[in-house]
Amino acid sequence: MKNFLSLIMLVFLLFQPPTAEAQQVHVLSEKIQFTGKIDDIQRKSVILQNTSDEKKEYIMKFMRGQIGSSQDISVCIGDTCLDPRKDISKIKVTLEPNEIFTDLYIEFKLGITETKGTFDLHFSNTADLRDVFIIEGVYETFAPKDDEAVNHRDISFGSVYPNPSNRIAQIDYQIKNPNANIKLLINSFIGNPIEELTLSPQQKTVLINVSDFNPGVYFYTLMVNGKNIVTKKLVVKK
Structure with missing residues (x-):
């Protein structure tokens, strides 16, 4: 009887379908x-x-x-x-x-x-x-909204979000020409320079830390090889 049960168990194990094991x-x-x-x-x-x-x-x-x-x-x-x-x-x-x-x-x-x-x-x-x-x-x-994306020969460039922002604002982009000199300029409402950021071909997003900015309206400008491509509004709130 013991040999018979052992045989049944062996057959059972051999014919089991593949499991998580x-x-x-x-x-x-x-x-x-x-x-x-x-x-x-x-x-x-x-x-x-x-x-x-x-x-x-x-x-x-x-x-x-x-x-x-x-x-x-x-x-x-x-x-x-x-x-x-x-x-x-x-x-x-x-x-x-x-x-x-x-x-x-x-x-x-x-x-x-x-x-x-x-x-x-x-x-x-x-x-x-x-x-x-x-x-x-x-x-x-x-698809982005009509006013979101800028398609330049050297870069695809989105709009800032969140907007308004009180901590970190970000912009998605994709550099098509890694040899281009691409910068992002942040200016106050009256045109005073606040910050200058260089966009890297190895990255897809640029972060803007606005936690130390005074509440109000700012402008960010995309510069490609020294030329102004687009300027958009950034609102900072507390």
Whole structure:
């Protein structure tokens, strides 16, 4: 009887479908969300955890979802970025035993039209196809108001927000020409210079600390190679 029960247990274990035990890498990040204006490029971090005591290698098997023709998506491991629509076989992640991996990023260009959708990136263990993990993403692109965006040949430049502001105001931008000399000038209502900021091609947002500004109306001016491109109003309140 004991041998019969042992045989039943063995058969039961052999024919069990893959369960969470087969999944040895977990995605610790929540669903990746990309929300922004037309032509925005955003980069999000994905954190993985290898819960096994063995070194694991995963390769991307396929991508599922709606990605428009004007949108771009890249999977970046460190400084190496690859297009999952073209270079899928080259996208590999190697995890050491019990490692929490933080060097994986998804970069997404939101495209040229208002739209939204989802996508999934599926990875599989090269040594065990049952061992998989999935990165889930959602995106939404919206058009800026007519008075928000400035599209110059050297820079795309938004409007300040929040406005009015009492602590930190910020402006989103994207430099198209990294060789251009681009500055942001802050002036008082009567034209006195308050602050001068240099915009870096490596950044997408400039922050303006207005916590020490007196309440009132200020103006910020975008300068490209010494030329005034646009001047807009910033209101500071307490």
